Amino acid sequence: MSDPAQNGITQNHVNGALDERIDCLVDELLSPLTPIDRAAAARRELVALPRGSDHLAQHQRVDERLRVLFAPPAKPAVPALSQLAQIPLRTPKRLHPLRIAAMLLFASAAAIAGWALLSHWSQSMRERGPSWDQLYMAEINSGFDPDLKYTTQAELTELFVIRLGREVTLSQRDSSDGVELVGISLTPPAISIQTLTLLTRVDEKPVMMMADALSRDVEPPFDAGSGLYLHRREAPPLVYYEVSPWPEPRVIPLLSEPTERICPPCDEEEAPTAQK
Amino acid sequence: MKTVRHQPSATSASAARLTRDEFARRLEASARLFWCIAAGILGRRQGADDVVQEAAMIALSKLDEFDPATSFNAWVSQIVRFTALNQARRHDRREAAPLQDDVSSRPARPGSAVTSDGRVMSDQQDFDDEVLRALATLEAMPRACLLLRVVMELSYADISQALSIPEGSAMSHVHRARRSLRERLESSHHAPRPHPAGAPR
Numbered sequence: 001m002s003d004p005a006q007n008g009i010t011q012n013h014v015n016g017a018l019d020e021r022i023d024c025l026v027d028e029l030l031s032p033l034t035p036i037d038r039a040a041a042a043r044r045e046l047v048a049l050p051r052g053s054d055h056l057a058q059h060q061r062v063d064e065r066l067r068v069l070f071a072p073p074a075k076p077a078v079p080a081l082s083q084l085a086q087i088p089l090r091t092p093k094r095l096h097p098l099r100i101a102a103m104l105l106f107a108s109a110a111a112i113a114g115w116a117l118l119s120h121w122s123q124s125m126r127e128r129g130p131s132w133d134q135l136y137m138a139e140i141n142s143g144f145d146p147d148l149k150y151t152t153q154a155e156l157t158e159l160f161v162i163r164l165g166r167e168v169t170l171s172q173r174d175s176s177d178g179v180e181l182v183g184i185s186l187t188p189p190a191i192s193i194q195t196l197t198l199l200t201r202v203d204e205k206p207v208m209m210m211a212d213a214l215s216r217d218v219e220p221p222f223d224a225g226s227g228l229y230l231h232r233r234e235a236p237p238l239v240y241y242e243v244s245p246w247p248e249p250r251v252i253p254l255l256s257e258p259t260e261r262i263c264p265p266c267d268e269e270e271a272p273t274a275q276k
Numbered sequence: 277m278k279t280v281r282h283q284p285s286a287t288s289a290s291a292a293r294l295t296r297d298e299f300a301r302r303l304e305a306s307a308r309l310f311w312c313i314a315a316g317i318l319g320r321r322q323g324a325d326d327v328v329q330e331a332a333m334i335a336l337s338k339l340d341e342f343d344p345a346t347s348f349n350a351w352v353s354q355i356v357r358f359t360a361l362n363q364a365r366r367h368d369r370r371e372a373a374p375l376q377d378d379v380s381s382r383p384a385r386p387g388s389a390v391t392s393d394g395r396v397m398s399d400q401q402d403f404d405d406e407v408l409r410a411l412a413t414l415e416a417m418p419r420a421c422l423l424l425r426v427v428m429e430l431s432y433a434d435i436s437q438a439l440s441i442p443e444g445s446a447m448s449h450v451h452r453a454r455r456s457l458r459e460r461l462e463s464s465h466h467a468p469r470p471h472p473a474g475a476p477r
Contacts, residue, residue, distance in 0.1 A: 063426045076311040077325045
């Protein structure tokens with residue numbers, strides 16, 4: 001027993017092909033360009049097809065009305081020659097070489113001026129931000145109170161992973177190193193939004209350590225006359241800074257080298273340009 | 277073995293240029309074709325004259341851009357097409373239901389009956405209205421192809437050249453336009469009575 005659905009599809013296909021054939025025959029038959037013998041053949045085939053005569057009759061009527069409704073005027077109104085003579089001819093514009101040179105010069109000058117403005121603007125924007133010694137002082141003035149208090153080594157490591165995608169740990173410490181981990185400051189970011197700022201006390205004096213991706217490293221704005229020291233160490237793909245009253249870095253040496261990538265945030269750091 | 281070397285045409289664009297007289301002559305010779313394209317794009321007679329005139333002015337002002345080695349009709353047709361499309365857009369913006377206005381404003385033909393609500397009724401006029409309405413639902417290009425085929429009795433090759441489209445596209449535009457018209461007219465109960473010999477639908 002045949003499938004009714006399959007039969008329906010087949011029937012539609014047949015009807016579609018039949019309609020197509022009827023349309024072709026109608027078109028051929030109604031065209032005055034068709035030779036008489038071909039038109040006669042088309043008519044014979046058409047009337048033999050189901051619905052062929054109906055379609056032919058309808059199209060004949062439609063065509064007849066279209067010829068009436070859209071018959072062009074015997075002489076459509078076109079502009080008279082005298083009218084056309086008044087229209088100025090537009091000559092294609094050819095630029096003079098000197099004008100081209102002037103335009104190129106102008107474009108170059110505009111590009112240079114734009115670049116200069118942009119670099120000046122970015123420089124001033126950078127200068128407008130607080131220097132790192134100011135950030136340090138701001139932390140002191142606000143009580144050196146961290147946003148996240150240091151609890152465990154594991155938690156700090158997890159924070160490194162979350163922020164920078166690298167596992168960084170503090171080396172085995174004893175009380176003799178004089179370093180007390182206070183916590184993490186979330187504001188303001190020194191290098192980028194991902195900067196991890198660790199507040200510590202070294203021999204009772206506040207020391208601020210910042211870590212970020214080396215690829216995002218910047219020229220640190222720092223006032224050398226502030227009485228503070230800025231220490232830096234690259235540990236690809238990370239970079240560490242330490243703002244401290246001590247002439248030697250005390251916190252950075254405690255940090256282990258960042259180990260394998262754990263999560264995606266460090267993808268960009270692995271680009272070759274990350275090397276400084 | 278004989279080698280045929282291509283010689284550059286003496287009538288290259290830079291060498292020859294169409295004069296105003298020649299332009300006017302060619303324009304007049306093909307004015308009916310341009311009018312029909314304009315009417316086809318617009319979907320109505322009204323405005324087709326204006327389109328042809330505007331297109332002629334534009335074409336003349338750009339005469340230097342025309343390469344006499346190419347088809348004049350194709351070049352002007354293209355300008356007519358764009359001009360008509362612009363005018364159709366302007367017209368659509370101005371009038372919410374232009375076709376209804378056009379149809380209803382047409383004077384009644386002799387023999388027309390008038391209903392109690394004053395509407396003009398006649399089989400022929402109703403059928404014309406339906407044809408115009410169905411035609412208005414077509415896209416501009418299929419409509420123009422259909423009119424060029426039916427009214428101007430052009431071959432598909434000529435339609436293809438006039439509208440700068442492939443011949444196959446011209447053919448399928450005409451076929452689709454015909455079918456669409458037929459279906460719309462059938463749904464409006466203006467189809468002719470089914471042929472006794474015809475198979476049931």
